[in-house]
Amino acid sequence: MSIKNTEDLTILGEVIKLGESKEISFNIAKLHTRTPIDVPVIIERSKKPGPTFLLTSGIHGDEINGVEILRQIISSGINKAKIGTIICIPVVNIFGFLNMARAFPDGRDLNRVFPGSKSGSLASRVAYTITTEILPHIDYVLDFHTGGAMRYNAPQVRITKGNTAFDTDAKVFGAPFVIYSDNIGKSFRNTCNKMGKPILLFEGGKSVHIDSIITETGVNGAIRVLDHYGMLRSNFEVPKAKxxxxxxxxxxxxxxxxxxxxxxxxxxxxxxxxxxxIGNITDPYGKFNHFVKASNSGYIINVNESPIVYQGDALFHISTVLVDD
Structure with missing residues (x-):
């Protein structure tokens, strides 16, 4: 991993010197009431050189669990690095967060418009700012997500297959599951990989919900990764993975x-x-009861918690092939 924390850091027109703490923000557009909406960017720089980490959450505005993970990291001072720089963006999609909605007001999914465009849609402009103003300074990314559409994700790290460094870091993070998944076109993860920025994507819980087990897994995973790279201060205890x-x-x-x-x-x-x-589907009248069976042996890594489903809806996400198989 390259080390860039040896000189002044300029992000969004602001200069952050070694040893400085600064909160800056970027504004893409105002609400229709002309109220300005800023996206806070919290930067902590050590006096000692080291890698620059970016921690993000809230790319989808209704994924509150990820926001809570970063809130705990910031409030407890975990982001105050022993060496290097830690940049936190707790709510990337501030517009969706205000409305508890996954997408932007224009209906676009921010995680499908990267690397963005300076003159594109509202979501695309946010993606462009992150890609051009922040990512060039970054050495490593931790991105926190949750399940959507009432689907509850088991705590998991998603990485691309074939990179031994990713495998090692995923083990260090210590979530119960590591899932190999291909990058999705125009996603934040895909853009990071194309720019040569290693990224661990953490998934856990469901949208519009805060789960203490998920937040604990995410916070502890971040602690272990930061410690792995020598960035965690000595006053923090490193929890062992369960x-x-x-x-x-x-x-x-x-x-x-x-x-x-x-x-x-x-x-x-x-x-x-x-x-x-593993479940059952009934009608409201007590005349129908269908038992759902496991299609194969494996681990249940996602459960649909919606009480009403339609034919074809995803009910369970189940592993089919383990790495050791």
Missing amino acids: VKPVFIAKSRWIRANYSGMFKASIEINSKVDKGDF
């Missing part, structure tokens, strides 16, 4: 064969065997 991560090479969705009222009967993180009953 489980050895399971690496998942392939997975699939189990979908609803019928519409109706849905209830899962298996807990997230559970290992199931093919044919196990």
